[in-house]
Amino acid sequence: MLITIDEKQVEFKEGQTILQAALAAEIDIPHFCWHPGLSVSGNCRICLVEVEKTPKLVIACSTLAQEGMIVQTKSEKVINAQNAVMEFLLINHPLDCPICDEAGECKLQDYAYKYSKGYSSFDEEKNHKDKRIDLGPNVKFDQERCISCSRCIRFCEEIAKDPQLTFVQRGEKVTIKTFPGKELNNPYSMNVIEICPVGALTSRHFRFRSRVWDMSFTNSICPGCARGCNTIIGTRNNEILRIEPRENLSVNDYWLCDWGRLNTIKSISDGKLRIDGPELEHDLNFEPKRIHTKVDWDEAAASAASRIPVDGEKVFMLASANSTIEDNYTFKKFSVEIIKKFDIYFIPNIDESFGDNILRKSDKTANSTLMKYLDIPEFNEDVIDKLRNGYYSYAVILNEDITLNKNLYKVLDNLKGITQLLSYTNSSVANSDVVFALSTYAEINGTFINFANRIQKIRPAITSLEQERLIGEFSMSRLDKFGAHNDRWTHGKKFNSRPGWKILMQLAKILNHDFKFENSEEVFIEFCNTVKGLEGLDYEAVGEQGFQIK
DSSP states (O other), rough: OOOEEETTTOOOOOTTTTHHHHHHHHOOOOOOOSOTTTTOOOSOOTTTEEEOOOOOOEEETTTOTTTTTTSSSSHHHHHHHHHHHHHHHSSSSOTTTTTTTTSOOOOOOHHHHHHSSOOSSSSSSOOOOOOOOOOOSSSEEOOOOOOOOHHHHHHHHSSSOOOEEEEEEEEOOOOEEOOTTTTTTTTTTHHHHOOOOOOOOOTTTTTOOOOOEEEEEEEEEOOOSSSEEEEEEETTTTTEEEEEEEEBBBTBTTOOOHHHHHHHTTTTTTTTOOOOSOEEEOTTTTTTSSSSEEHHHHHHHHHHHHOOSSSSOEEEEETTTSOOOHHHHHHHHHHHHHHHSEEEOOOOBBBTTTSSSSSOOSSSSSTTHHHHHTOOOOHHHHHHHHHHTTHHHHHHEEOOOOOSSSHHHHHHSSSEEEEEESSSSOGGGGGEEEEEEEEEEEEOEEEEOOOOSSEEEOOSSSSOOOOOOOOTOOOOOHHHHHOOOSSSGGGOOOOOBBBBHHHHHHHHHHHOOOOOOOOOHHHHHHHHHSSTTOOOOOOOHHHTTTTOOO
16 A cells, blocks of 8 residues: 655555654654554644645644555645644743753754744743652653653553553643652653653663763663563763663563663672682682682683593583573583583573563573573582582582572582682682683673574673674774773773683683684584574674574
8 A cells, every 4th residue: 555755655554654654664754752662642743744635734643544645744834833833842841951861862852953943932931840850769850841742651551551650730730740659660660761752751870970972872682581672781981871772573672671771780880799800719828718819811711721620520510591602602512522521500590570471581591591502401409419419529600699599509618619700709709719700791792592582692882801892893982982092981990801702712722622713703603503493693694683593
């Protein structure tokens, strides 16, 4: 079926509106209240268009496209209407652009330049309302900036399934409030920040931390649960300032839960929690306890290679459902090709209270699905008994805080030694022989497989001291490109960490095994060539939307 928009023939599907047909054909029709993931409200009126043989202008967001319909979006009648709507919206809107977090990505700013007259017919004093209102633990509200588009209200009702917001008052006094006795605290509350077309709803965590044009933005994946929501990581001065959802209709639609936004990044730049460089245990005769010292990578690798039994004694290998395909594949490759006697397991992390029927999965790991492709079984009580009875002499642990599993933590004292690859310190570090500083998901290239067997890619949003940079993989901001070496925003903390596959490759080389990986993509390609149906898959084929395993 065809519709004509601005003299251009556009195909549309039955049930599509004029606005949907236009946007699909890359014809821009301004809109505030319409959102592809929400119901139609039709209350902002900026999307008015002229339809032939229709006496009045119609709103494109709710008017169904019909065969043979002729639409004008740039006629004099439409332009006058757009000017009038913009003038109306700006009557009481404050001139907060210099301090507003939305500046630089604000629809009202863009449309004020593109669709308004550039001046106002009104000379009365603007209507003042309350500012800096806490709607909930994560969202602040500025009543003066609100244009009453109702997106946030509809989101709570339709997506979060928890009506918490409503309009109160009428006319120029209209505003948004939470229902009596409620606050905006549903598990998806921060999505209202992105869908707000102006700066009325802002994040309490990101507020006033940076102008968006001074930040770099990197497409990534949330590792908070087995869904693997698509995200955009915003950084400045090598620090992650915020995470936003990235549209992927096959995974997370347009949304992201608050837990994923806040908890997956809160410790990445924490110098007290991050392990910054390899650590080596030294037993001193006059010391009653072990002492850990910082060493270089070569010394740490040489020490670990000399301690890990590669023949004769049984070694307990603990893979991680929190780590990438690349790290886990190399971890198993190291086990199979180098250690003659080993058992390899992973620890699941299931929290039934966390999952819901929207996005969140009870499996709070990003890559547990991978384990069936690597044939790595779940950790169980039988392994506890083997550790308790001295069946294993040594353990190599990848990216797992073993203190969270009290039974495992207790019996590891029976081992002769432990080598760990960790990003964050915990009390088990003190009992380890060698600890390698592992890069976090925001510092590496890699891939996860979500619960629906979809391979998805992460890339570095911040840099470590030894950053792997593939062509086109590292996003740079205006400050990155044009800042001088002595500017304060170029001195952000860089941790001395490496991806797991690279650490294991160095260990293997000392033990006379050359894995011959030059970068993470080569590890991924080798893994794919071991799985039927994935032969020849590479990062380009995974792309921005992921690759669905059939």
